[in-house]
Amino acid sequence: MSKILLLGLGRWGANHLRVLNSLQPRIELFATDLNPKALDAARKLGLKDDHLSTNYKDFAGKVDGAVIVTPAQSHFPLAKEFLEAGKDVFVEKPLTLVPDESRQLAELAASTGRIVQVGHIFRFDPATQWLREQVQAGTFGNIRILRGHFGGFKRPRNDSGVMFADGIHFVDLFNHILGAVPTRVRAEWYDFLGRGPGFDDASRTSLEYDTRFGKTWATVETEYFIPGKFRDVIVIGDKLTAVCNYDLPANKIKTYANHHVAEGKDFKGVEGAPVQIETAPVEPLLAELKAFCESITTRQAPLADAWAGYDSVRVLTAAAEANKTSGWVSI
DSSP states (O other): OEEEEEEOOSTTHHHHHHHHHHTTTTEEEEEEOSSGGGHHHHHHTTOOGGGEESOTHHHHTTOSEEEEOSOGGGHHHHHHHHHHTTOEEEEOSSSOSSHHHHHHHHHHHHHHTOOEEEOOGGGGSHHHHHHHHHHHHTTTOSEEEEEEEEEESOOOOSSSOHIIIIIHHHHHHHHHHHTSOOSEEEEEEEOTTOOOTTOOSEEEEEEEEEETTEEEEEEEEEESOSSSEEEEEEEEESSOEEEEETTSSSOOEEEEOOEEEEETTEEEEEOOOOEEEOOOOOOHHHHHHHHHHHHHHHOOOOSSBHHHHHHHHHHHHHHHHHHHHTSOEEO
């Protein structure tokens, strides 16, 4: 039985607490938060006071792995400390806010034989698994366009802008589906709330991939303002198009065999009937945390490792530079 320490019981940390608690008694759970009142949620779930603290160091030496759900600026020092102590770590995205720090963690994990898993949760959704498999199998043909909208009205995070908070999910998703990293990026990031540099609240980021499918153009849009909740992805190939609504509990994908046919100098659009793809109602957070706990025992490399986290951070860092220059930036 692995002993797991959860650091951070905030808005998203509370979800980790719920899921990790559901994995007991297969694991033994400890939880910490700087705010003593935040520990009350853990008590209500049945955790005893000898497994709770406002100081993570009280348990750091007793556990096998740490789940870090703290502000993004703290990810690097905390993950580095646990890795150097011989512990495995799960780090919520972004892995860090600086590419060099993400690279250091990836190299440290490799040199020490420890596991670093990053909270790129969409990799664990059955819809993503279907999209990746079919794209790689050639079912879509050459991938022309990827489009993602991750948005909706909600409270902005106070440790990063919306692209690092939310848009990073779809950057990693597109990297995962294509099995590649963009070659260049351009961006338009906005700060309508006036919070200052690095705290964008609406954005449009364009990514260009060069893969065996040829050139693929991808866009990721994020914001905190549109009423509702949007987790939408479109994958467009020259043989097949898929529309995926990640906000649905199951059966998230519809495909369309749409294509264009040349008629002399003109093109005709041929629409295919929509096909509903059945996908299981799996909770991705449960799937990724179970995978982390299993990796501690099996030593199997995680689906979203530190190098995946590094790739996402360096893409977003290049996008931030592109936003300043109003042009394309190579990655």
